[in-house]
Amino acid sequence: MLIARRARDVTAAEAPLLAAGVPLMATAVRALGTAVAGLLRQRCGRVVGTSVAVLVGSGDNGADALLAGAELARRGVAVIAIRAGSRVHDGAARAAHRTGITLLAPGAAALARAARCDVVLDGVTGIGADGPLRGAGLDVVVGLLAALEAVPRPDRPLVVAVDVPSGIGVDDGTVAGPVLGADRTITMGTAKPGLLLPPAALLAGEVDVVDLGLDLAGAEPAVVRLERADVARLWPVPGPTDHKYTRGVLGVVAGSTGYPGAAVLATSAAAPLVGMVRFLGPDTVVDAVLARHPEVVHGDGRAQAWLVGPGIGVDDGERLAQVREVLERAVAHGLPAVVDAGALEVLPERVGAQVVLTPHAGELARLLGARGEDVAREDVEARPLAHLRRAVALTGATVLLKGAVTLVAGPGTAVHSQADGTAWLATAGAGDVLAGVVGAALAVRSDDVVAEPGLAAPLAAAAAAVHGRAARRASGGGPIVAGDVARAVAATLAEVLRD
Numbered sequence: 001m002l003i004a005r006r007a008r009d010v011t012a013a014e015a016p017l018l019a020a021g022v023p024l025m026a027t028a029v030r031a032l033g034t035a036v037a038g039l040l041r042q043r044c045g046r047v048v049g050t051s052v053a054v055l056v057g058s059g060d061n062g063a064d065a066l067l068a069g070a071e072l073a074r075r076g077v078a079v080i081a082i083r084a085g086s087r088v089h090d091g092a093a094r095a096a097h098r099t100g101i102t103l104l105a106p107g108a109a110a111l112a113r114a115a116r117c118d119v120v121l122d123g124v125t126g127i128g129a130d131g132p133l134r135g136a137g138l139d140v141v142v143g144l145l146a147a148l149e150a151v152p153r154p155d156r157p158l159v160v161a162v163d164v165p166s167g168i169g170v171d172d173g174t175v176a177g178p179v180l181g182a183d184r185t186i187t188m189g190t191a192k193p194g195l196l197l198p199p200a201a202l203l204a205g206e207v208d209v210v211d212l213g214l215d216l217a218g219a220e221p222a223v224v225r226l227e228r229a230d231v232a233r234l235w236p237v238p239g240p241t242d243h244k245y246t247r248g249v250l251g252v253v254a255g256s257t258g259y260p261g262a263a264v265l266a267t268s269a270a271a272p273l274v275g276m277v278r279f280l281g282p283d284t285v286v287d288a289v290l291a292r293h294p295e296v297v298h299g300d301g302r303a304q305a306w307l308v309g310p311g312i313g314v315d316d317g318e319r320l321a322q323v324r325e326v327l328e329r330a331v332a333h334g335l336p337a338v339v340d341a342g343a344l345e346v347l348p349e350r351v352g353a354q355v356v357l358t359p360h361a362g363e364l365a366r367l368l369g370a371r372g373e374d375v376a377r378e379d380v381e382a383r384p385l386a387h388l389r390r391a392v393a394l395t396g397a398t399v400l401l402k403g404a405v406t407l408v409a410g411p412g413t414a415v416h417s418q419a420d421g422t423a424w425l426a427t428a429g430a431g432d433v434l435a436g437v438v439g440a441a442l443a444v445r446s447d448d449v450v451a452e453p454g455l456a457a458p459l460a461a462a463a464a465a466v467h468g469r470a471a472r473r474a475s476g477g478g479p480i481v482a483g484d485v486a487r488a489v490a491a492t493l494a495e496v497l498r499d
């Protein structure tokens with residue numbers, strides 16, 4: 001599991017080691033040098049004779065970057081260093097000088113040179129920053145972003161962020177000013193919340209954590225991300241005494257004459273993962289579902305979890321009446337349920353954490369609006385975690401907020417952040433597939449969720465992980481339709497569960 005801790009917790013964990021004389025910065029610098037050398041080898045086929053530009057801020061983040069630059073210079077890399085703060089760490093400046101690196105003033109000429117290097121190392125600010133970039137750091141980042149515009153995309157340098165992309169909200173993932181987006185972030189000691197929370201997470205690229213030996217056991221995880229083994233631990237495997245009812249039945253109310261496909265997609269994704277899917281819908285939708293999945297059972301009855309809403313519009317009164325009835329029944333029995341799309345309109349005033357809402361940013365804004373909050377989609381996109389938390393507080397539900405990075409939290413649970421998919425997943429119907437997978441995850445662990453409703457959040461995050469991985473598998477780097485993702489779900493789960 002990737003665990004992000006807040007800046008103050010990292011600083012507190014560093015303190016005793018620094019007091020004991022443990023050379024944390026040397027470890028950070030070695031890891032940075034190795035990572036950049038690896039990237040240079042990947043990009044250029046060699047390290048000697050390549051070029052790196054280092055952006056050097058006032059604090060230890062700038063020192064990390066400059067010392068890594070000095071190490072790379074000793075390995076035959078042509079390194080330029082550009083001042084991006086009011087001062088430069090003494091020891092790092094001396095080490096750089098000894099390797100022949102001179103610190104350049106942040107003028108247009110230096111930034112144009114940086115924009116033509118093989119790698120740019122962003123050491124403007126790290127966890128000691130307060131607020132968005134200002135002063136020399138801001139000028140350098142704005143100037144470099146402009147200089148990069150003049151370079152054809154394939155020739156632009158790879159950007160490596162030291163600890164965090166400078167200027168992001170380290171603890172809250174906000175982006176309140178210019179930030180140089182990174183291809184990779186080499187982060188020290190532990191991940192930071194801003195590396196996992198959108199929108200900042202979208203500027204961090206791949207995240208590598210450098211082990212500094214920090215004791216973080218007492219630091220509350222701010223955000224967590226499930227990895228393959230975590231998903232495998234959460235997902236049950238049927239045993240020899242299981243039958244379809246013990247594995248779990250998912251009841252689905254989805255699709256309408258306008259959107260029959262959503263029902264097909266949601267049931268396609270769920271059917272292989274559960275003991276049985278039972279389906280409620282108008283005849284034409286039932287026909288479409290059964291044509292693709294004869295194993296789906298038509299009609300009402302007992303289920304271990306319910307999925308309501310995919311393909312049902314916010315003004316489809318007739319379908320919403322059925323959704324309301326099923327949802328009220330599920331809530332009254334304390335059963336897990338997934339509430340998606342139009343069904344969010346008929347969510348009871350208060351529900352428990354076993355009910356998982358799956359809005360995208362627009363739907364979350366609408367949900368909050370219906371509860372008296374004046375929120376636009378853009379507000380949710382700018383501060384997704386704050387709005388997700390608000391929705392949890394107002395409804396009592398577990399909320400899964402869909403996006404390039406998907407966030408999940410319930411009342412009192414850890415915040416989960418999953419980014420397992422690909423941008424090719426931004427395609428109509430992908431959300432219906434996700435709803436099917438979340439419903440299945442709740443159905444197969446229904447008893448556990450009823451006993452411990454807080455489990456709905458990690459299960460929904462695990463479902464998002466399976467969905468994202470299925471998209472990647474189906475895509476292989478190219479275009480996909482949502483049906484491809486649904487068809488890849490079963491094989492993806494098999495791969496996740498394989499040791």
Ligand SMILES: NC(=O)C1=CN([C@@H]2O[C@H](COP(=O)(O)OP(=O)(O)OC[C@H]3O[C@@H](n4cnc5c(N)ncnc54)[C@H](OP(=O)(O)O)[C@@H]3O)[C@@H](O)[C@H]2O)[C@@H](O)CC1
Binds near residue numbers: 059
């Ligand atoms: N401690 C350790 O052993 C280890 C620490 N490590 C590393 O240290 C980093 C933390 O270092 P840090 O504490 O020196 O803070 P840091 O992020 O470099 O910036 C602070 C300076 O930046 C400035 N500044 C502030 N806000 C700004 C803004 N908005 N916009 C622009 N500038 C701004 C301000 O200076 P001034 O304004 O005076 O110019 C301030 O002094 C950490 O991220 C990791 O990389 C690793 O090597 C592991 C071992």
Ligand SMILES: Nc1ncnc2c1ncn2[C@@H]1O[C@H](COP(=O)(O)OP(=O)(O)O)[C@@H](O)[C@H]1O
Binds near residue numbers: 431
């Ligand atoms: N850029 C992206 N990168 C990765 N995943 C994405 C991206 N955009 C959307 N997704 C995922 O695709 C799905 C889209 O769901 P949704 O917005 O409900 O679409 P639809 O209503 O068409 O099914 C969600 O699971 C979301 O996380």
Ligand SMILES: [K+]
Binds near residue numbers: 122124126161165166
């Ligand atoms: K940085």
